[in-house]
Amino acid sequence: MSTTYKLDTSTSRANPTPQPMRRLTVPKIRDRKVDGVTEEPLVMLTAYTARQAQLLDPHCDLLLVGDSLGQVIYGLPSTIPVTMEMMANHAAAVVRGSYHSVVVVDMPFGAYEASPEDAFDSAARLLKESGAAAVKLEGGEAMAETVEFLVKRGIPVMGHVGLTPQAVNVLGGYGARGRSDAEAEKIVGDAKALEEAGAFAIVVEGVIEPIAIAVTKAVSCPTIGIGASSQCDGQVLVTDDMLGMFERVPRFVKRYEDVATTISETAAKYAEEVRNRSFPGPDQLYQPK
Numbered sequence: 001m002s003t004t005y006k007l008d009t010s011t012s013r014a015n016p017t018p019q020p021m022r023r024l025t026v027p028k029i030r031d032r033k034v035d036g037v038t039e040e041p042l043v044m045l046t047a048y049t050a051r052q053a054q055l056l057d058p059h060c061d062l063l064l065v066g067d068s069l070g071q072v073i074y075g076l077p078s079t080i081p082v083t084m085e086m087m088a089n090h091a092a093a094v095v096r097g098s099y100h101s102v103v104v105v106d107m108p109f110g111a112y113e114a115s116p117e118d119a120f121d122s123a124a125r126l127l128k129e130s131g132a133a134a135v136k137l138e139g140g141e142a143m144a145e146t147v148e149f150l151v152k153r154g155i156p157v158m159g160h161v162g163l164t165p166q167a168v169n170v171l172g173g174y175g176a177r178g179r180s181d182a183e184a185e186k187i188v189g190d191a192k193a194l195e196e197a198g199a200f201a202i203v204v205e206g207v208i209e210p211i212a213i214a215v216t217k218a219v220s221c222p223t224i225g226i227g228a229s230s231q232c233d234g235q236v237l238v239t240d241d242m243l244g245m246f247e248r249v250p251r252f253v254k255r256y257e258d259v260a261t262t263i264s265e266t267a268a269k270y271a272e273e274v275r276n277r278s279f280p281g282p283d284q285l286y287q288p289k
């Protein structure tokens with residue numbers, strides 16, 4: 001499903017008011033799962049820039065402005081140092097570059113954990129400054145009260161369970177989750193708590209496949225897997241990983257392309273042409289009349 005909608009801003013006697021943008025909505029995403037079944041999986045990719053959003057938007061149901069931009073764009077060692085300013089600015093760019101997908105923004109570490117009120121202030125700011133439709137936050141049962149607080153006040157929330165990268169200092173790394181019975185049970189409980197709190201969808205990251213399937217069966221809202229299972233109700237990937245742009249990729253990444261090599265080889269060609277004075281050539285120059 002790669003329908004695109006054109007914004008018609010023309011006015012005439014027959015069409016006195018500009019057509020509204022027709023963007024997918026959060027309820028349409030949630031309602032793709034009917035009685036526990038999602039016929040067509042949801043497609044989500046990360047986007048951090050307007051141009052990236054433009055190119056990805058027609059192919060996706062959701063665009064995620066992930067806090068993975070900390071590593072991918074800013075060269076930070078984890079998502080921990082990512083700020084509200086970064087998230088708001090990149091989210092605004094992604095909204096400007098898209099008109100079809102639902103844009104979801106990650107709440108950065110430190111902006112929502114302390115209290116539901118803090119979370120509301122942060123989420124409201126992200127939505128007001130960017131025009132995005134929803135926020136995502138990491139955590140299960142411990143965040144359920146916060147999720148309910150936001151949803152009741154008009155902010156759609158996507159949950160995120162399993163491998164939650166903002167908890168790297170507690171988890172001690174980015175290893176797969178759900179290998180012990182206790183951990184598996186906790187992940188399913190976390191997802192259920194988020195669903196009951198009103199989350200419209202839940203990212204399930206880095207868990208062993210049986211647990212991803214158990215979570216998908218346990219909740220009525222869609223699950224979006226990353227390193228989880230093809231049986232989830234949708235999938236998400238970091239776009240730069242998919243493109244072969246990021247140097248270190250987890251096992252769950254499929255590199256569909258090798259854009260890093262393309263960029264490197266292109267830069268090498270340009271450098272050579274500059275050095276041998278074949279660039280700029282006649283086509284790139286302005287001649288006198």
Ligand SMILES: Nc1nc(=O)c2c([nH]1)NC[C@@H]1CN(c3ccc(C(=O)N[C@@H](CCC(=O)O)C(=O)O)cc3)CN21
Pocket residue numbers: 067068071072079165173174175176206238240241246249250251252
């Ligand atoms: N480019 C990128 N892609 C991501 O998927 C991603 C980010 N950045 N940043 C935020 C989090 C961090 N994530 C990560 C980061 C590292 C591994 C990783 O190294 N996994 C190893 C196993 C590590 C272990 O067992 O300790 C693997 O081989 O899958 C996994 C997920 C997922 N997210």
Ligand SMILES: CC(C)C(=O)C(=O)O
Pocket residue numbers: 046064065066067068069106203205226236237238
């Ligand atoms: C990997 C996805 C789910 C994410 O949270 C991010 O990109 O930050």
Ligand SMILES: [Mg+2]
Pocket residue numbers: 066067068079106
């Ligand atoms: Mg994230």
